[in-house]
Amino acid sequence: MAAVTALNEGLFTYLKPADVAKLGEAYRFSEAAHAGQTRQSGEPYISHPLAVTEILAGWHMDSQALMAALLHDVMEDTSVTKDEISDTFGKPVAELVDGLSKLDRIEFQSAEDAQAENFRKMLLAMARDVRVILIKLADRLHNMRTLGAVSPAKRRRVARETREIYAPIANRLGLNNLYQELEELAFAHLYPLRHRVLAKATRSARGNRREVIGKTQEAIKAKLVDASIEAAVNGREKHIYSTYKKMLEKHLTFSEVHDIYGFRVIVKDGIPSCYLALGALHGLYKPVPGKFKDYIAIPKANGYQSLHTTLIGPFGTPVELQIRTEQMHRIAEAGVASHWMYKDEAATLSDLQKKTHQWLQSLLEIQNQSGDSAEFLEHIKVDLFPDEVYVFTPKGRILSLPRGATAVDLAYAVHTDIGNRCVAAKVNSELVPLRTELRNGDRVEIITAGHAKPSPGWLQFVRTGKARSNIRHFLKTMQYDESAALGERLLEQAMRSLGVTLAQIDDQNWDRAVRDSGARTRQEVLADIGLGKQLPAVMARRLLRFREASKDEGKAIAKPIGSVVIRGTEGMAVQLASCCRPIPGDEIVGSIKKGQGLVVHAADCHQIERSRKNEPDTWIEVDWDPATSKLFQAAIQVTVTNQRGVLAKVASEIADAGSNIDSITMDEDRSLYTTMLFVIEVANRQHFARVVRSLRRLPDVVKLARMRE
Numbered sequence: 001m002a003a004v005t006a007l008n009e010g011l012f013t014y015l016k017p018a019d020v021a022k023l024g025e026a027y028r029f030s031e032a033a034h035a036g037q038t039r040q041s042g043e044p045y046i047s048h049p050l051a052v053t054e055i056l057a058g059w060h061m062d063s064q065a066l067m068a069a070l071l072h073d074v075m076e077d078t079s080v081t082k083d084e085i086s087d088t089f090g091k092p093v094a095e096l097v098d099g100l101s102k103l104d105r106i107e108f109q110s111a112e113d114a115q116a117e118n119f120r121k122m123l124l125a126m127a128r129d130v131r132v133i134l135i136k137l138a139d140r141l142h143n144m145r146t147l148g149a150v151s152p153a154k155r156r157r158v159a160r161e162t163r164e165i166y167a168p169i170a171n172r173l174g175l176n177n178l179y180q181e182l183e184e185l186a187f188a189h190l191y192p193l194r195h196r197v198l199a200k201a202t203r204s205a206r207g208n209r210r211e212v213i214g215k216t217q218e219a220i221k222a223k224l225v226d227a228s229i230e231a232a233v234n235g236r237e238k239h240i241y242s243t244y245k246k247m248l249e250k251h252l253t254f255s256e257v258h259d260i261y262g263f264r265v266i267v268k269d270g271i272p273s274c275y276l277a278l279g280a281l282h283g284l285y286k287p288v289p290g291k292f293k294d295y296i297a298i299p300k301a302n303g304y305q306s307l308h309t310t311l312i313g314p315f316g317t318p319v320e321l322q323i324r325t326e327q328m329h330r331i332a333e334a335g336v337a338s339h340w341m342y343k344d345e346a347a348t349l350s351d352l353q354k355k356t357h358q359w360l361q362s363l364l365e366i367q368n369q370s371g372d373s374a375e376f377l378e379h380i381k382v383d384l385f386p387d388e389v390y391v392f393t394p395k396g397r398i399l400s401l402p403r404g405a406t407a408v409d410l411a412y413a414v415h416t417d418i419g420n421r422c423v424a425a426k427v428n429s430e431l432v433p434l435r436t437e438l439r440n441g442d443r444v445e446i447i448t449a450g451h452a453k454p455s456p457g458w459l460q461f462v463r464t465g466k467a468r469s470n471i472r473h474f475l476k477t478m479q480y481d482e483s484a485a486l487g488e489r490l491l492e493q494a495m496r497s498l499g500v501t502l503a504q505i506d507d508q509n510w511d512r513a514v515r516d517s518g519a520r521t522r523q524e525v526l527a528d529i530g531l532g533k534q535l536p537a538v539m540a541r542r543l544l545r546f547r548e549a550s551k552d553e554g555k556a557i558a559k560p561i562g563s564v565v566i567r568g569t570e571g572m573a574v575q576l577a578s579c580c581r582p583i584p585g586d587e588i589v590g591s592i593k594k595g596q597g598l599v600v601h602a603a604d605c606h607q608i609e610r611s612r613k614n615e616p617d618t619w620i621e622v623d624w625d626p627a628t629s630k631l632f633q634a635a636i637q638v639t640v641t642n643q644r645g646v647l648a649k650v651a652s653e654i655a656d657a658g659s660n661i662d663s664i665t666m667d668e669d670r671s672l673y674t675t676m677l678f679v680i681e682v683a684n685r686q687h688f689a690r691v692v693r694s695l696r697r698l699p700d701v702v703k704l705a706r707m708r709e
Helices: 002-011 017-033 047-058 063-071 082-089 091-100 111-128 131-145 152-172 176-190 192-208 210-226 240-250 271-284 326-341 346-369 373-383 407-414 416-421 456-460 465-497 507-517 522-530 536-550 606-614 646-656 685-696
Strands: 231-237 261-267 307-312 318-325 388-392 398-402 422-427 430-432 444-448 564-566 574-576 588-593 597-602 619-624 632-641 660-666 673-682 701-706
Touching: 017 047, 017 063, 017 082, 047 063, 047 131, 063 082, 063 091, 063 131, 082 091, 091 131, 131 152, 131 176, 152 176, 176 192, 176 240, 176 326, 192 240, 210 231, 210 261, 210 271, 261 271, 261 326, 271 307, 271 318, 318 326, 398 407, 407 416, 407 422, 407 444, 407 465, 416 422, 416 444, 416 465, 456 465, 465 522, 465 536, 465 564, 465 619, 507 522, 507 536, 522 536, 564 588, 588 606, 597 619, 632 646, 632 685, 646 660, 646 673, 646 685, 673 685, 685 701
Parallel strands: 261 318, 564 619, 574 597
Antiparallel strands: 231 261, 307 318, 388 398, 422 430, 422 444, 588 597, 588 619, 632 673, 632 701, 660 673
16 A cells, blocks of 8 residues: 555645545456456556556556556456446546457457557557557556566567557657657567667766766857757757667767767747757857758657757767757657646647547558458558658648658648549659658658559558558458459350359349358359459359249259450459460460459460360460450560661661560570560450561561560
């Protein structure tokens, strides 16, 4: 009870006596629920929720959050139910505890799936109430502080999870002190030897540089006094993990990292004093070009504001400086938790809350479009590393994006429809490819078209979770519709081979066949057939069996067995094999590949000989639609004498024959002859033959061949 008394003394400063009494009741409830349980260190288990509550009390969290902190493990580790908590402490507290509880009662395929689902549940609860994540972060902080008691394997797992998820979330919410401590503890547990060596080196350097640090601090204070600027100047040592990251990124030894110490200037007056202080200190020491950042005019996404600059101090030592107001300093240290700590600063905090709310809403949007928990976790991980770039829309709106973000990321950041329909981009009034990485200060205009749609290739370069989840969602929907259309054609073919048409199957028999196959809708059955998850022949027999069982019909009149017609415009449901690159006019066959749909090969493709022999059931007859107008890819190998300008001549002949060149590769040995491989676009075999005839006219062409693997 001594610990509770100590906790209560701190709580009396901002909580009402009635709230403190309710908190005592929550403590007794939790203590009784955890009776007999101990932590791996041997301490009574109640010491953990109590420590978490103390951390939250330091942020002046409300009584509901503190009660939830005391109770946060009772649903997970004891027989206490959500209803019991709701009846005793109210529904809001029960919802907070539920959002924090793991899903131990659900079976998952792997530990990774369970972890991903736990994060998904926690983050969605956080989107409804940000207090969930604040309690979870305090819980993780205490676990990290006491991690030495667990096994080395678990220590590494928890430390890695902290570094990859919890520390970035703390940073995204502006909880700077918490973020740095979590990173530091994770580094110490993941790489204990490196941490010890760097800690020792830092202590030695602190002693060696004491004179330089002291002289610099006094000079900064004196300069600010001369400029009539009232400010506090604090020296701050960089965290060991921060030094380690710099050594890794810039390939430096510890002795080459000079700026392990910096200074923070906190001015007493408003924003103008920050810029006055900056000017005065730039007059004291020379600034390092390119190292100035103005986070006051353009705050970070987590609400952080400060001026950053690096100066060349005494003896040529770089000195990092942060200049901010007292209000900025409080928000920089506490982030979104400052909502509870400094309620008098309502205007600034409302901006911060708005940004936090927008981010939490984006999590809900990503969740709605993610296929599963692992995909959701992958998407949000991308957004949790906010090394930002700031870009401008044509109307002057500022958007922050992760470093490495592209024009497509910006398009989706503006609006999902803009992203789905973007076809080009202008950066600083110049047309650029959509994959172009954006830089600070770029002015970006997105060009859209009504017929446009996302490309699967975008997933190779987009950086934000929102862009990635929206592209995947669109492609899945498009693939589903295209696969259903293909599945219907495949099923119709299979039905005709049995002497029946799909039109002869009534709704009742369809419904029975759908239920029997384990699907929910007819459309789902057709999509599964198109994706190769179900064989059309099996489904056709199932439909026929139910039809024959439901009504005694005479023998059906056999219909001619038709092949599936390939138009080339089916989208992702039909793929032309890259090994043989079939084009209209080639004899073709189709293979139903699970998860891929229909893959079309040339009938004489060497890659499929064994499969056609061993798995005949997966192969179907296919034919080209004679009316197709699409262009198809074909590969042609051209061997030429090694003469100046020969590539231009070959390319010109291909273009004159009405073909586009998709790609060119050339061999390395160019002594007498050069072999070039062109992937060109043609309408059919006749068009390809026309290209070949054009190339044969060139005297430099020695050999021609259509290439297939």
